[in-house]
Amino acid sequence: MAGVSTRARVLVKTPEGLPEPFASWFARRGWQPHAHQLTLLEAAGAGRDALLIAPTGGGKTLAGFLPSLVDLAERGAKPKPATAIHTLYVSPLKALTTDIARNLTTPVDEMGLPLKLETRTGDTPPSRRARQRVLPPDILLTTPEQIALMLSHRSAPELFGRLKYVILDELHALASSKRGDLLALDLARLRTYAPDLTAIGLSATVARPYELAAFLVPHQGQSTTRLAEIIQGGEGAKADISILKSKAELPWAGHSARYALPEIYAAIKAHRLALMFVNTRSQAEMLFHEVWRYNDEDLPIALHHGSLDVAQRRKVEAAMVAGKLRAVVCTSTLDLGIDWGDVDLVINIGAPKGASRLAQRIGRANHRLDEPSKALLVPANRFEVIECEAALEAAAEGAQDTPPSRPGALDVLAQHVLGTACAAPFDPDALYREVTSASPYQGLARTGFDKVVQFVATGGYALATYERYAKLKRTPEGLWRIAHPRVAQQYRLNVGTIVEAPMVRVRLARLKGGALKPKTLPAAGRVLGEVEEYFIEQLTPGDSFVFAGEVLRFEGMRENDAIVTRANTTEPKVPAYDGGKFPLSTYLADRVRHLLAQPDTWSHFPDQVSDWLRLQAEYSLVPGPDEILIEIYPRGKRFYLVCYPFEGRLAHQSLGMLLTRRLERAGAAPLGFVANEYALAIWGLRDIGAMVRTGRLDLALLFDEDMLGDDLDAWLAESSLMRRSFRVCAIISGLIERRHPGQEKTGRQMTVSSDLIYDVLRQYEPDHILLQAAFADAATGLIDVGRLNDFLKRIRGRIRHIGLDRVSPLAVPVMLEIGRESVPGEASETLLRETVEELIAEALGGNAARKTGPHA
């Protein structure tokens, strides 16, 4: 590479290791370059792909841009014609690109660097986007979806042919997801146009850095051709984390942390700006509501989460930067590395669920490496105390638990294949080589790839009837081309991997007095935000719920808007929409089990918690770290089986489904089950304890791994989870089109519901590639099969069963969930029967004959 020696020469010229004008600019600011900034500059400057891992506040972003800025400074003014991009910066958030652009403009202007810098997101006006394809800036800050779009145009080879750097920010948040798959494929494509480009990854601390580093380099099938350099950006000061101690009684269950509000409010008062992280949007709404009830001094406290109206979110963000707020209640939308001002305390409400997530959140406080971040953990119930303790230990050790990498998704590949054909006809051999050079697709077999191409071309059905409607056609030279320009238009409308659940706008009704009738709703007022359609579907007019920090009354639907009014109740029916529910990480779960199994550590816990555990040890058992405790006891007219896998709600729900199927077969007549993060309770009409004693039910067989075979398949095929993941795969792969806002379907003609497609496809071609993709998604994301599998292996031969005559102390939290959680909705036939039977009971004596006999 010609440029290498030049840059190396420049580097040795200055004692600080920074070339001019960077050295003097740093000096003017009184800054010393961090070691990792210099190391990254050297590695990437010499054309070596590199991953920089640094905690927030370590000058990570500037480090990522330095190689590019130095190169551009050397280059001088842009050569004509200016049709190529020099550096691509990719981030998972639109807001982050804007933020980084703002932060980067300062040094670029102050050093007078001869370069142009622009952002491009979904919000960029079409005219500017079109211009950017012809006259691009030197540095383009953008998102994975925009890169895919630009790559689908004929101009792509020219646009990216001289690309030198690709900077992937917050890589840990992108990798191991469908967006990450798309990004990996885009990167492979970019390398085809610009073989010498250098990839720079920026990441927070992760469990397995080498997996992330593999994302950055090209592979040859299973064998890597080179390794990326991993640069560690220093430790940062140890965080100052404590668990909130409250005088109030610790709740047995629930997530509200309402008991600790006085202490939380006191902590807010004692700091400049506190961020209060919760795990779901509904918790955010509820906490915000509760905190304001406590807010005697009218402190400026705001709310920020993903389904609020964008304008409202921007207002909150601006107020944060301007230092006008004292506290913000937020969800993971603020997890990522945006610099929102002078946060000096992070309050994590509820259990952190994962060590790495906690580290990220804590990093939001004191955005400087040399000062410790300050954080307060507020457990919302007794089990969460133990989980917080485990997270505290993990934080002290700097332990991480980011999810492991997984094979790339086939629906994303299908989208990419179509995009590739939109830019120009492609040679399947070359594209296969390119695709398998992307790390998530290294292991993809050629047959699998060919199936995906077939799918894109004709649907890939065994019954080949769509040849004449094919989207891709073979040219005489053996290349695949799109059959019609319309195909490219369809592709561009459907690009991306984010498939939101259908959303409904929440709009305030403008009332002009008088009663409100759903059919004659008055002029609609301001939009408060959006909620998932299925949440609104659960409401009947008159129901109240908390949204956008207010208690609202649902009045009815009008087109795509849920019309609401301000309710005068203070006890709302809280929204249950689960934007961002996190499962307990395997790593933390393991720590929690170990903490429980060691009575000598219980003294760290508040007395209420250690007393509770001692009671459990006396009355029942406390399981060892690799054991599973199963308690069986009667209560009311029911018999309960409670077990404690500590594998998270998702895995427990799946386990509950599978166990009830098996108990049904065994004749135990199970009626229902309920799961929380730690335990699973199943109840039924038959005496399960007696069945175990008399040998009619073998617990080891009940918990045998073979439940993940036929039982799982049979359950999944019917389950709404599979239907949900099938819908996502069908949209991403381009089988069905996205619903775009404003383009309302009339329901009957425009589209075919993905459920109907699923039923037909499953019946006639159960091993179709799209069903495989949907199964893979459901198994990892929605039901945690891998985790269940590990769990069942772990407990083999380690089941500890105890028969009790009443509920044990450890079982109380999960028992309290009964009735609070609705029974997972697979029992729809039962529900229909119930409805009718109730009606019949009601109608008996009256006009029961009406339904079965002729009308009078």
Place this chain on the structure above:
Amino acid sequence: MPHARLDLMPESAPRLRGRISVCGHEFVPLAAGALYWEAESTLLVADLHLEKGTAFAALGMLLPPYDTRSTLQRLGKVIQALDPARVVALGDSFHRSHLADSLAEEDLACLTSLQQGREWYWICGNHDPHLPASVKGTVCATLSIRGITLRHEPSPNGAREIAGHLHPVARISRRGAVLRRRCFATDGHRLVMPAFGAYAGGLNVLNEAFDLLFVKHRLEAWMMGRTDVYPVLGSLLLPD
């Protein structure tokens, strides 16, 4: 009719449990989505939308090409079990008129065998205003049997009729779970059939399109379950 006893019937047979009465005639709604008029040995189906998959493929959406097969096989099962003397398809039997000509050989053979030995009427729908000669059976605009008019689109002021076209579905909410199912909608004077086609969507019976068709307080939705049809009073239904 007591309900419990009927649960003893074999799973495989179409259940002849509840009966819907329209203008004094009794009809048996089947969970498959067809309506059986026992006294007339007549089977009614609506909105088969055969070849909808092909119609979508022509628009660039390559849906699984098995919808025609799935619809015909389901219809075949019902016909086999009941062996009706007459079948009436209430319109929109084909998603596009011209596609009736390009049925796959196997599907056409399946349809022809179903038609064997019985009267077969195709009522015209807005999707299939005319049918090609390749498809056997009598094509008609409406058909009247014993004072009941069978037609595709419900007429604005008519009663004593059984129609299709609107694809009714009903929604109920029980214990926090919401169910949305295809249904037979009736007020005792008129009945709107659910769509039978594998790719046919649905329209909520509370939608204004149904407003003028039924006497509000007598509306019943007979919701399709897996093996049974469940009558639900209109007052329990939810809008979409």
